Amino acid sequence: MRIKLRVWRQAGPGKRGRLVDYSTDDVSPDMSFLEMLDVVNEGLIVKGEDPIAFDSDCREGICGTCGFLIDGVPHGPVRGSTVCQLHMRSFRDGVTVVLEPWRAKAFPLVKDLIVDRSTFDRIIESGGYVGVGTGGAPDGNLIPGIDLGHGQFRRALTDRELENIIENGIPNTAMPPSPLLTEDAVQRLVAFLRSNAEQKPAPGKSGDPARGKALFEGKGECTDCHRIGTLGSRTGPDLTRIGLQRRAADIEKSLLDPKAEIQAGNRLVRLVTADGKEVKGRLLNHDTYTVQLLDWDEHLRSFNKADLREFAFEDSPMPSAKKKLSSQQITDLVAYLSSLRGP
Numbered sequence: 001m002r003i004k005l006r007v008w009r010q011a012g013p014g015k016r017g018r019l020v021d022y023s024t025d026d027v028s029p030d031m032s033f034l035e036m037l038d039v040v041n042e043g044l045i046v047k048g049e050d051p052i053a054f055d056s057d058c059r060e061g062i063c064g065t066c067g068f069l070i071d072g073v074p075h076g077p078v079r080g081s082t083v084c085q086l087h088m089r090s091f092r093d094g095v096t097v098v099l100e101p102w103r104a105k106a107f108p109l110v111k112d113l114i115v116d117r118s119t120f121d122r123i124i125e126s127g128g129y130v131g132v133g134t135g136g137a138p139d140g141n142l143i144p145g146i147d148l149g150h151g152q153f154r155r156a157l158t159d160r161e162l163e164n165i166i167e168n169g170i171p172n173t174a175m176p177p178s179p180l181l182t183e184d185a186v187q188r189l190v191a192f193l194r195s196n197a198e199q200k201p202a203p204g205k206s207g208d209p210a211r212g213k214a215l216f217e218g219k220g221e222c223t224d225c226h227r228i229g230t231l232g233s234r235t236g237p238d239l240t241r242i243g244l245q246r247r248a249a250d251i252e253k254s255l256l257d258p259k260a261e262i263q264a265g266n267r268l269v270r271l272v273t274a275d276g277k278e279v280k281g282r283l284l285n286h287d288t289y290t291v292q293l294l295d296w297d298e299h300l301r302s303f304n305k306a307d308l309r310e311f312a313f314e315d316s317p318m319p320s321a322k323k324k325l326s327s328q329q330i331t332d333l334v335a336y337l338s339s340l341r342g343p
C-alpha cells in the first residue's frame with residue numbers, strides 16, 4: 001500500500017522545526033507502524049538524509065515507549081494499542097498521516113518525535129508511583145494466599161471438590177466459573193494439579209526442617225544475605241514466604257545452581273556513574289534511556305543511561321550449596337524452606 005506522511009522534523013531543542021512530507025509505496029498491510037517508519041528511514045539513509053528519530057524499546061506493546069502522536073492521538077488511532085502494535089491495515093491505502101512528538105512543557109523535545117521524559121523518572125524516584133494491574137493471567141503461584149503447588153487446597157479435599165471449583169468458580173471471589181470446559185478437560189486439570197504437588201525426594205532420604213533451620217542460621221551462612229522474618233540480611237531475596245512462592249524442586253535447584261534461573265525481581269546490576277561511583281543493587285526496571293534500582297542500602301535510585309560509564313548485569317553472588325553442604329543437609333534445608341509460609 002501507499003502511505004503519505006507529514007512528520008515533525010526538528011534537529012534539536014531550541015532549533016526550528018517543521019512538518020516535512022514523505023511518501024512510500026513499499027508498505028505491507030501486515031507491517032507495524034514502526035516497521036513502516038523503519039522502511040522510510042532506510043530510504044532516507046540510502047539518500048544520505050537524516051533518518052526520523054522516534055522512541056521505541058520493546059516493540060511488543062509492553063513498555064509504552066512508542067508514544068508519539070499519530071493524527072493528534074498519542075499511540076495512534078486504535079484504542080488500547082501502542083504504536084508498535086498498530087498495523088498498517090488500520091489505515092486506508094493512500095492516506096496522509098501526521099506524526100508529531102508529545103508536546104508538553106514538562107517533556108522538552110529532544111529530536112523529531114522524541115521527547116525527554118526524565119521528569120517522570122524523577123517522580124518515580126521520589127516514590128510517586130502506583131502499581132496498576134495490567135491484565136493478563138497472573139502466575140498462579142504468585143496470587144497471595146493461593147497455593148497450587150503443594151497438593152493441599154484450602155477449599156477442596158477431594159478431586160470431586162476440585163472439579164466443582166474449576167467448573168463453577170467460587171462465588172464472591174475473583175475465581176470465575178469455566179462453563180466451557182468439558183468434563184474430560186476438568187479432570188485433566190485436576191490430575192495436573194495433583195501431579196504438580198508430588199515431591200519426589202531421592203529414595204530413602206527425607207528432610208528434617210529443624211536441622212534445616214539450624215543450618216540456615218548457622219553453618220550454612222544463609223542469613224548473611226537472606227532474611228526470614230526479622231532475622232538476617234536484605235541483600236538477597238526475603239525468604240519468609242518462600243514455601244508458598246516456590247515448589248520444593250525449584251528451591252532445591254536454587255540451592256544447587258543459583259545462577260541457572262533467577263526470578264525477574266531478583267536480578268542484580270552494577271553501574272558506574274560519570275563521576276566514577278559504583279552502585280550495585282536489585283534491578284527494578286530499565287529501558288533504552290533510564291534504569292531504576294534498589295541499592296544495597298535499600299534506596300530507590302534512578303539514572304539516565306547516557307550518564308553512565310558502565311551498566312551491566314551481575315552474576316548471582318549466591319554460592320552453590322553443592323560444594324559446602326552434604327546432600328542430606330541440602331534436603332534438610334529444602335524441607336525447612338518449603339515449610340516457610342509467611343510471618
Ligand code: HEC
Nearest residue numbers: 220221222224225236237251254258262263266316317318
Ligand atoms: C552472598 C549472598 C548469598 C548467600 C550467602 C546465600 N544466598 Fe541465596 N540468594 C542470593 C541472591 C542474590 C539470590 C537471588 C539471585 C539468585 O536467584 O541467584 C538468592 C536466591 C536464593 C533462593 C531463590 C529465591 C527465589 O525467590 O527464587 C533461595 C531459595 C536461596 N537463595 C536460598 C539460600 C540458602 C538456603 C542459603 C544458605 C545455604 C543462601 N541462599 C545463601 C544471595 C545469597
Ligand code: FES
Nearest residue numbers: 057059063064084
Ligand atoms: S515499543 Fe511500543 S510498547 Fe514498547
